[in-house]
Amino acid sequence: MPSFDVMSKVNQPEVDNALLQSQKEIGTRFDFRDTGTSIERTAEGLVIVSSSEGRVEAALEVLQGKLIKRGVSMKQIDPQEAKPAGQRTFRQLVKLKEGIDRENARKVIDFVKESKLKVQASIHEDTVRITGKNRDDLQAVMRVLKTADLAFEAQYGNFRE
Numbered sequence: 275m276p277s278f279d280v281m282s283k284v285n286q287p288e289v290d291n292a293l294l295q296s297q298k299e300i301g302t303r304f305d306f307r308d309t310g311t312s313i314e315r316t317a318e319g320l321v322i323v324s325s326s327e328g329r330v331e332a333a334l335e336v337l338q339g340k341l342i343k344r345g346v347s348m349k350q351i352d353p354q355e356a357k358p359a360g361q362r363t364f365r366q367l368v369k370l371k372e373g374i375d376r377e378n379a380r381k382v383i384d385f386v387k388e389s390k391l392k393v394q395a396s397i398h399e400d401t402v403r404i405t406g407k408n409r410d411d412l413q414a415v416m417r418v419l420k421t422a423d424l425a426f427e428a429q430y431g432n433f434r435e
Contacts, residue, residue, distance in 0.1 A: 275405050275406065275407060276405070276406060276407075276408065276409050276412055276433075276434060276435050277403055277404060277405040277406070277412070277432075277433075277434050278403075278404055278412055278416075278430055278431065278432060279398070279401040279404075279430070279431055280374070280382055280401060280402040280403075280419065280430060281373070281374065281400070281402075281429050281430075281432075282350070282371070282400075282426040282427055282428060283372055283373075284346065284350050284370045284371070284372050285345070285346060288344040288345055289320075289341065289344075289346055289370065290315070292340035292341045292344045292346060293313060293315060293320065293337070293340075295340045295344075296313050296333070296336050296337045296340045297312070297313055299336055299340075300333055300336060305332070306329065306333070309329045310323070310324060310325050310363065311324035311325070311329050311333050313333060313337060318367055318369065319352075319367055319368050319369040319370050320337065320367070320368040320370070321365060321366070321367055321368075322337070322356075322368065323359065323363055323364070323365050323366075324363065324364055325362060325363055325364070326364060327364045329364075330364045330366045331356070334368065337368065338351070347427035349371070349424075349425065349426055349427045350370060350372075350426070350427050351368055351369070351371065352370075352371050353366060353367075353368045354366060354367040354368070354369065372400070373399075373400030373401075374400055374401060374402060374426060375400075376397070378424065378425050378426055379397045380397075381424070381425075382395065382402045382419070382424070382428075383395040383396075383397070383402065385418070385419065385422055386404065386418070386419075389414075389415065391406070391411050391414055391415055391418070392411055393405060393406035393411050393415055394406070401432075409435070416430055
């Protein structure tokens, strides 16, 4: 039976490119001079550090603009609240969201059931697998999901005949 997976993955090379571009822009812009503003990648996500909360927000806007230009959806980032760090600095964590959580997977399954197409949907770890008897039904499900307003950026992969 043909099947495909609905998944949510972040394009890491594009995030790295946007990060480098943001670092360059922050390093050259006059309004960031002598503020100690930096953006770095950690295991948690992207960390923005600056001397004031306003500069952290401005650096986040620069980062978001670069991510949008590189084709990374804003649904895939989760900026946390800017918090004071040591030595009069502020720190903000920007988490990258990958995978589909159980709640959103249930919404996808319900959405597929409401479409009245002859396919089955099931949750597999952090993806949703859609199976059907023919390829046309699966392509119809893809079209339906593309029009849906999902809480995550959906990609379709692992297509099997």
